[in-house]
Amino acid sequence: MAYERPNIVLMVADDHGLDTGKYGNYAIKTPNLDALAEDGVIVTNAFCTTASCAASRSVILTGLYNHANGTYGHTHGCHHFA
Numbered sequence: 001m002a003y004e005r006p007n008i009v010l011m012v013a014d015d016h017g018l019d020t021g022k023y024g025n026y027a028i029k030t031p032n033l034d035a036l037a038e039d040g041v042i043v044t045n046a047f048c049t050t051a052s053c054a055a056s057r058s059v060i061l062t063g064l065y066n067h068a069n070g071t072y073g074h075t076h077g078c079h080h081f082a
Contacts, residue, residue: 012057
């Protein structure tokens, strides 16, 4: 039998927090997210090495630190990161 690659769906939500029933917050109804979590994987202790959203996603999607994939965070002039 040939090896089959798994189907993976990565959902990333900015500023999502713990506001779902699966994380114990039952005041906000999230039945679809709860169903996805029931059949998937819940990550409870994950972090990236940069605070800005686009640079964080680049780390997740490439598996490389920011200095290796060329994204350094905010690129507008007021922060002077890039």
